Amino acid sequence: MxxxxxxxxxxxxxxxxxxxxxxxxxxxxxxxxxxxxxxxxxxxALSPVLVIKSNGTREEFNREKLMHSIQLSCTKRPVSLKIIQNIAWEIEQKIEQLGLSEVKSSFIGEEVIHRLRQIDKVAYIRFASVYHEFKDVTEFKEEIKVLEENA
CATH class of the missing domain: 2.30.30 (SH3 type barrels.)
Incomplete structure (x- = not known):
C-alpha cells in the first residue's frame, strides 16, 4: 500500500x-x-453491480460515494459515522441478496430515504429534498406534513 x-x-x-x-x-x-x-x-468484492442512473448511464456501485451522499445530509446532525457506514452496508447487502447485477439509482435512493426517516428526520428531509428535487418551499412543507402525520 x-x-x-x-x-x-x-x-x-x-x-x-x-x-x-x-x-x-x-x-x-x-x-x-x-x-x-x-x-x-x-x-x-463479490460481483460488480452496475448502477443505472436517471439519465440511463451506468457506473459501478461505489460504497464511498453512497456514504458521502448520506454524510452530506447528516452534516451537523447527531448521526455517527458508524450509523452511516451501516446504512451503506445494509443497502449493499440488500442488493447482493436480491442477486442484482444492475440496480436503478432510484432503488438506492429510496433505500437511503427509508433508513434516514427512521434515524433522523432532518437528515431525511435534506436527503429527500435533493433526491426528489424539491422545487420550492411548498414541497418541503408537504414532506414535513407527511412526516408529522406518520410520526
Whole structure:
C-alpha cells in the first residue's frame, strides 16, 4: 500500500481488526519513510453491480460515494459515522441478496430515504429534498406534513 503522504511504495500494517457486520478488515498502517499513519478498509468484492442512473448511464456501485451522499445530509446532525457506514452496508447487502447485477439509482435512493426517516428526520428531509428535487418551499412543507402525520 502506497503512503498517501510521501508516495513511499511500501507501508506496514500495525493493527488489523474485522469490521462488525461486514465482510471486511480495518487496517492501521504506518509509513517507514515519513512515519505517517493512516487507515485502510478492505472489502471482499463479490460481483460488480452496475448502477443505472436517471439519465440511463451506468457506473459501478461505489460504497464511498453512497456514504458521502448520506454524510452530506447528516452534516451537523447527531448521526455517527458508524450509523452511516451501516446504512451503506445494509443497502449493499440488500442488493447482493436480491442477486442484482444492475440496480436503478432510484432503488438506492429510496433505500437511503427509508433508513434516514427512521434515524433522523432532518437528515431525511435534506436527503429527500435533493433526491426528489424539491422545487420550492411548498414541497418541503408537504414532506414535513407527511412526516408529522406518520410520526
Amino acid at each position: 502506497k503512503c498517501p503522504q510521501c508516495d513511499q511504495p511500501d507501508t506496514r500494517v500495525i493493527d488489523s481488526r474485522p469490521l462488525t457486520k461486514e465482510i471486511g478488515i480495518r487496517r492501521r498502517r504506518e509509513c517507514p519513510a515519513c512515519g505517517y499513519r493512516f487507515t485502510t478498509y478492505e472489502y471482499i
